Amino acid sequence: MTGTPGAEETATEEHPRRWLKAGLMADRLSFRVRSVMALLGARVTEAFAPYGLRPGSFTSMALISANPGSSQIELARLGGLDKSSIVLIIDDLVQRGYAVRAKSTEDRRRSSLFLTRAGEEVMAQMYTAAMATETSIRAELGPDDMQQLFGLLDRVYAILEREDPPID
Amino acid sequence: MTGTPGAEETATEEHPRRWLKAGLMADRLSFRVRSVMALLGARVTEAFAPYGLRPGSFTSMALISANPGSSQIELARLGGLDKSSIVLIIDDLVQRGYAVRAKSTEDRRRSSLFLTRAGEEVMAQMYTAAMATETSIRAELGPDDMQQLFGLLDRVYAILEREDPPID
DNA sequence: TATTGTTATACTCTATAACTATA
DNA sequence: TATAGTTATAGAGTATAACAATA
Numbered sequence: 477m478t479g480t481p482g483a484e485e486t487a488t489e490e491h492p493r494r495w496l497k498a499g500l501m502a503d504r505l506s507f508r509v510r511s512v513m514a515l516l517g518a519r520v521t522e523a524f525a526p527y528g529l530r531p532g533s534f535t536s537m538a539l540i541s542a543n544p545g546s547s548q549i550e551l552a553r554l555g556g557l558d559k560s561s562i563v564l565i566i567d568d569l570v571q572r573g574y575a576v577r578a579k580s581t582e583d584r585r586r587s588s589l590f591l592t593r594a595g596e597e598v599m600a601q602m603y604t605a606a607m608a609t610e611t612s613i614r615a616e617l618g619p620d621d622m623q624q625l626f627g628l629l630d631r632v633y634a635i636l637e638r639e640d641p642p643i644d
Numbered sequence: 645m646t647g648t649p650g651a652e653e654t655a656t657e658e659h660p661r662r663w664l665k666a667g668l669m670a671d672r673l674s675f676r677v678r679s680v681m682a683l684l685g686a687r688v689t690e691a692f693a694p695y696g697l698r699p700g701s702f703t704s705m706a707l708i709s710a711n712p713g714s715s716q717i718e719l720a721r722l723g724g725l726d727k728s729s730i731v732l733i734i735d736d737l738v739q740r741g742y743a744v745r746a747k748s749t750e751d752r753r754r755s756s757l758f759l760t761r762a763g764e765e766v767m768a769q770m771y772t773a774a775m776a777t778e779t780s781i782r783a784e785l786g787p788d789d790m791q792q793l794f795g796l797l798d799r800v801y802a803i804l805e806r807e808d809p810p811i812d
Numbered sequence: 813t814a815t816t817g818t819t820a821t822a823c824t825c826t827a828t829a830a831c832t833a834t835a
Numbered sequence: 836t837a838t839a840g841t842t843a844t845a846g847a848g849t850a851t852a853a854c855a856a857t858a
Contacts, residue, residue, distance in 0.1 A: 496722050499710020500771050501703065505778050505790075506684045508797040510699075513681045514724040515804035516674045531678075532825080535669065542667020549839060554664050556682040561826055563841060585834045585839040603668050610673050613803050617796070622673075625796040628789060629676040635781050636683035700848075717816060729849055731818060753816040753857045815858070823850080828843105835838070 505632070519609040527602055528572075532557075534606065536565050537591060537599040540575060545588040547580070574598060673800070687777040695770055696740075700725075702774065704733050705759060705767040708743060713756040715748070721810045742766060 501507040520531050529537075536551055543550070548566060552559045566589065569575035574595030580586040591599060614622055669675040688699050697705075704719055711718070716734060720727045734757065737743035742763030748754040759767060782790055 496707050496711040496714055496718055498722075499706050500767075501706045501710075504774060505781060505793070506681075506688050506699075506774070507703070508794060508801065509677060509681050509684060511724075512797055512801050512804065513674075513677050515801070515808055516677060518724075519804075519808065520674050530824080531674075535675070538667050538669045539664050542669075543664040546664055547839070550664055554666075556679070556686075557825095558827055559840070560828080560842080564825095567841095580839095583835070583839085587840070599668075606672060606674070612807060613673060613800055616803055617799060621796060621799075624792065625673070625800070626676060628785070628793040628796070629680055631785060631789075632781055632793070633676070633680050633683070635784050636680065636687075639780060640683055640687065698847075715816075725848095726850055727817070728819080728851080732848090751816085751858070755817070813858095816856085818854080818856100820853090821851085823848105825846100825848085827846080829845105831840100831842075833838100833840085835836095 516609070520606055523605040523609050524602055527598060527605075529568075529598075529602065533565050533569060534599070534602050536562070537569065537574065537595060538603065540589045541591050541596060541599055544590050545578075545580075547586045548589065549586075551589070569595065684777070688774055691773040691777050692770055695766060695773075697766075697770065701733050701737060702767065702770050704730070705737065705742065705763060706771065708757045709759050709764060709767055712758050713746075713748075715754045716757065717754075719757070724810070737763065 498507070517531065524531060524534060532555070535555060539551055539554060540546060548562045549559050551557075551566075552562045555562070566575060566577065566587075570577060573592055576590050576592060577587040578590060580588045617625065666675070685699065692699060692702060700723070703723060707719055707722060708714060716730045717727050719725075719734075720730045723730070734743060734745065734755075738745060741760055744758050744760060745755040746758060748756045785793065
């Protein structure tokens, strides 16, 4: 008995229909992705709670760390967010002392973003916490199937991105 | 040059860093799932706009259609939503004439939910529209890889659900 | 006492539009 | 004219808490 999106069991006496059939939804990729994201997202949010930061803030920190000096609009594009949404996230990170905005010397419209030492440290801790939420999945799928899943998701992402490029 | 989550290219002269490196994020399942969901969700929302309904409403309709007579709390559990959130969705569907609440005769606390004929028709049309947003993905991945992807996502979902069962 | 459904309320996330400053 | 960033505002989506009816 499971609520796995694709499952199509029938309710029984001892297990009164706790789980519904997914019906047509079972054929849709987006239903599965959404279902997984809902549970996974809840875990991540919970894991981040002690740090007072939300998943979106962590994503920004990790991207800045991997791309020091990047601009807010670059962050917005990769995250699929509007540039105005990034402003609030960076505002918060700056206020906490985790990031700094340095005016670019080449193009004075741009902010070059960097993490502070404190920001790098918190980011690393949050990364560990985030990875821990996926430990059991890695263990049960094993490295091969995990790689397979990553590869398939990357292909899907590449198709979507090619067909729906960022507008800005 | 691509923004695929796992990609780790370097900016070049002719392609000034439009895409950032994903850095640590590339190792996380939730980052990939979130990235795919962001693009896929935007497509679905757009496809549903002509019907005046949001993805959550369509999900409820499809689940009611597959499980006639189900209760609001059952819908909430499968969708990972709070029961109070479902109320608003069903209110809207009822107001549009797409669903009806019938008081259960066995347990008069429960509402037995059904789609109206109009609701079934709109749901079928929206299903077609939703599937169309995934056409190119199916075409490029092919049936085997698509099945592989579905199977892997189902396994992930089953693990998450087993470890984080619904509270209510 | 526990469960289903409801209401009121508030919060998070994100987008839109209008703006400043730079290019 | 176009782009990077900012601000103010509004909307969607969801949760929490308190409650009524029923089990």
